[in-house]
Amino acid sequence: MLRANVGETRALTAAGNHTQRWEQRLLWSSWKRPLCCGHSMIYFAYRSDLSPAEMMARCPGYRSVGVARLPDHRLVFRRFSRLQRGAVAGFESSTGDVVWGALYEIADHELPILHHQEGYLAEGPASLNEADFREVTVVRLGGSEAVKAHAYVPVPDNTGGLPSRAYVDAMIAGAAHHGLPKAWIVSLQGLKAT
Numbered sequence: 001m002l003r004a005n006v007g008e009t010r011a012l013t014a015a016g017n018h019t020q021r022w023e024q025r026l027l028w029s030s031w032k033r034p035l036c037c038g039h040s041m042i043y044f045a046y047r048s049d050l051s052p053a054e055m056m057a058r059c060p061g062y063r064s065v066g067v068a069r070l071p072d073h074r075l076v077f078r079r080f081s082r083l084q085r086g087a088v089a090g091f092e093s094s095t096g097d098v099v100w101g102a103l104y105e106i107a108d109h110e111l112p113i114l115h116h117q118e119g120y121l122a123e124g125p126a127s128l129n130e131a132d133f134r135e136v137t138v139v140r141l142g143g144s145e146a147v148k149a150h151a152y153v154p155v156p157d158n159t160g161g162l163p164s165r166a167y168v169d170a171m172i173a174g175a176a177h178h179g180l181p182k183a184w185i186v187s188l189q190g191l192k193a194t
Contacts, residue, residue: 039108040105040107040108041105041106041108041149041150042065042103042148043104043105043149044068044070044101045102045103046075046089046091046151047088047089048084048089048171048174050101050170051171051173052064058113059104059107059113060110061106061107062104062107063104064102064103065104066140067100067101067140067141067180068101068102068140068141068147069098069138070099070100072094072095072097072098073097074092074097074098074099075091075099076090077090077162078156079155079157079160080157080160081130081154084167086162086163087161087163088154088167089154089167089171090154091151091153098184100180100184101138103138103140103147115133118133120132120133120152129155130155131152131153131154132153132155134151135149135150136148136151141181161194162193163193163194168193171188172185172189
């Protein structure tokens with residue numbers, strides 16, 4: 001059943017029918033999750049996915065495993081999202097800057113759901129993706145331990161602008177929940193929003 005759902009999701013995404021994403025959530029929530037998680041990956045959450053409620057809705061089996069920073073990068077807003085009603089956060093290289101986030105362990109069987117929600121088509125043409133799924137090297141809070149993680153970065157399409165107030169508030173609440181540095185939270189609070 002999972003393969004059929006993934007195929008249906010890919011077909012909808014490939015067709016560009018993004019208005020049915022919320023209906024797809026109902027489809028995903030109806031399949032049975034395996035009792036054994038199998039393999040997992042480390043995910044770097046730095047956007048509204050810092051929100052525990054958002055992650056629980058997307059990947060109920062996720063586990064928070066720490067806080068980390070992505071050195072020499074800065075936060076940017078270069079793609080508009082109808083779902084978020086504003087621009088969504090991404091990052092780009094920027095010497096001396098840093099992006100803070102949380103590290104989650106995500107079971108492989110939940111990854112297709114996350115890919116769908118982020119607009120990433122793992123087995124399709126890259127031109128259809130709304131986001132790239134990249135491996136990044138982050139550094140854990142309070143140390144110098146480098147960790148390989150994965151993160152979504154929206155593909156810039158000249159539709160950026162300002163994020164919605166609700167999106168920024170979710171980032172701030174999530175950052176506070178995970179105990180990200182106060183200076184980072186203050187910088188998020190300073191973001192202009194619609």
